[in-house]
Amino acid sequence: MNFWNQELSLLKAEGLHRELKRLESSQSPRVIIDNREVIMLASNNYLGLSTEQEIKEAVIRVIQKYGTGSGGSRLTTGNYDLHEQLEKELADFKNTEDALVFNTGYMANLGVLATVVGSEDVIISDKLNHASIIDGCRLSKAKFLVYKHGNLARLENILKRSSKYRRRLIVTDGVFSMDGDLAPLPEIVELAEKYQALVMVDDAHGTGVLGSKGAGTIEHFGLEGKIDIQIGTLSKALAAEGGFVAGSKDLIELLRNKARSFIYSTALAPATIAASLASLRYLQSHPELFKNLWRNVNLLKDGLEDLGYELLPSNSAIIPIMIGDREKTMELSKALLVEGVLASGIRPPTVAEGTSRIRVTVMASHSVTDIEEVLDIFARVGRELKLIR
Ligand SMILES: Cc1ncc(COP(=O)(O)O)c(C=O)c1O
Numbered sequence: 001m002n003f004w005n006q007e008l009s010l011l012k013a014e015g016l017h018r019e020l021k022r023l024e025s026s027q028s029p030r031v032i033i034d035n036r037e038v039i040m041l042a043s044n045n046y047l048g049l050s051t052e053q054e055i056k057e058a059v060i061r062v063i064q065k066y067g068t069g070s071g072g073s074r075l076t077t078g079n080y081d082l083h084e085q086l087e088k089e090l091a092d093f094k095n096t097e098d099a100l101v102f103n104t105g106y107m108a109n110l111g112v113l114a115t116v117v118g119s120e121d122v123i124i125s126d127k128l129n130h131a132s133i134i135d136g137c138r139l140s141k142a143k144f145l146v147y148k149h150g151n152l153a154r155l156e157n158i159l160k161r162s163s164k165y166r167r168r169l170i171v172t173d174g175v176f177s178m179d180g181d182l183a184p185l186p187e188i189v190e191l192a193e194k195y196q197a198l199v200m201v202d203d204a205h206g207t208g209v210l211g212s213k214g215a216g217t218i219e220h221f222g223l224e225g226k227i228d229i230q231i232g233t234l235s236k237a238l239a240a241e242g243g244f245v246a247g248s249k250d251l252i253e254l255l256r257n258k259a260r261s262f263i264y265s266t267a268l269a270p271a272t273i274a275a276s277l278a279s280l281r282y283l284q285s286h287p288e289l290f291k292n293l294w295r296n297v298n299l300l301k302d303g304l305e306d307l308g309y310e311l312l313p314s315n316s317a318i319i320p321i322m323i324g325d326r327e328k329t330m331e332l333s334k335a336l337l338v339e340g341v342l343a344s345g346i347r348p349p350t351v352a353e354g355t356s357r358i359r360v361t362v363m364a365s366h367s368v369t370d371i372e373e374v375l376d377i378f379a380r381v382g383r384e385l386k387l388i389r
Pocket residue numbers: 104105106107109130132173177202204205233234235241242243
C-alpha cells in the first residue's frame with residue numbers, strides 16, 4: 001500500500017494540498033515567476049532591505065574574508081566575531097542586556113521554551129500564536145493553557161487558577177502573523193505583574209516595523225525593561241535568516257548552555273550574519289524606510305476598503321483580506337497571480353475554518369505606482385469573481 005499517496009489524495013480531496021511557487025528573481029517589489037513579472041505582495045522583507053546595494057556589498061566582503069559555511073556549531077568551531085557583534089547590536093537595539101542568535105526564529109522558539117519551562121510549569125498562550133511557539137510548548141513538557149485571542153478576561157481567569165505551578169509563562173506574538181493585529185501588551189504586563197508571571201513576546205513581524213526606531217511592539221508600547229523574554233527573527237525586516245532571543249544576561253547564559261536547538265546545530269554562515277548586521281545598521285540610519293512603509297500600508301488599506309473588500313483590523317505591514325471560504329480564497333489568489341499580483345491565500349489549518357483570507361504584506365520599497373496598479377488589479381479580479389461590486 002502506498003501510504004504517502006493515500007495521504008496526499010486526502011489532502012487534495014479536502015482542498016488542502018499545497019504547492020511551491022518558484023521565484024526567479026530577488027525579493028523586490030516586482031518579481032519574476034514563470035518568466036513573468038508580477039508585483040510582490042507576499043514578502044516579509046518589509047523594509048525592502050534584501051536588495052539594498054550597501055547591504056549586498058557588505059555581505060560580499062564578508063564572503064571574501066570568511067568563505068561560505070561556518071563549519072560547526074557555535075559551541076565547537078562555528079562562533080565568529082560577527083555572531084558576537086550581531087548579538088551585541090541586537091541587544092542594544094532591543095534595549096536588553098544581551099541577545100543570542102539561533103538559526104531560525106522557529107528554532108529560537110523551540111530552544112527557549114524547552115529551556116525556560118518544564119513539567120512543573122505552565123505556559124499560557126494566545127490562541128493565535130505562531131506554530132513555532134506551539135511546537136516549543138509541546139517540546140517543553142509544561143502544562144499548556146490557551147486563552148482566546150487577545151482576551152484579557154480569559155487570560156486573567158487562567159492566571160487566577162494556576163497558582164500551583166512553579167513558573168507561569170505568558171507567551172504571545174507581538175504582531176500576529178496571519179491577522180496583523182497587536183497583542184495588548186500593556187495589559188498583559190499588568191496582569192503578569194499582578195500574578196507574578198513571566199512574559200515572552202515573539203516580535204517576528206514587529207521588529208523593523210513598529211516603534212519610532214523600529215525596535216518593535218515593545219518599543220511601540222513603551223514597555224522596555226518589562227518583558228522577560230523577547231524573540232525576533234532576522235528573516236523578515238532584517239532581510240536575512242535566523243532568529244534571536246533578547247533578555248537578561250542570565251537568561252542568555254542559560255540558553256547558551258541548555259537550548260538544544262542552539263547547541264546541536266551548525267552556526268549560521270558568516271555571510272548570513274553579515275546580512276543581518278548590515279540590515280540592522282541600515283534600518284537604524286534610514287528612518288525614511290518607516291515613512292515609506294506606512295505610506296504604502298495606508299494607501300493599500302484605504303484603497304482596498306474603498307473597493308469594498310473586508311479587511312481585518314490590523315496595525316502592521318500585514319493586511320488580511322477576509323474571504324471566508326477556502327476555495328474562493330485560493331481562486332482569488334490564483335486570479336490575482338494571472339493578472340500580475342502575488343498575494344498568498346491562507347486557509348486551514350493555518351487559520352480557522354471559515355476565516356480563509358488573502359494575506360497581503362507591504363514593503364517600504366513599493367512605489368505609489370506599484371500600489372495603484374495593485375488596486376486596479378484587485379478591482380478587476382474582485383468584480384470578475386463577484387467578491388466586490
Ligand atoms: C510570529 C512568528 N514567529 C516565528 C516565526 C519563525 O521565524 P523564522 O521564519 O525565522 O523561522 C515566524 C515566521 O516565520 C513568525 O511569524
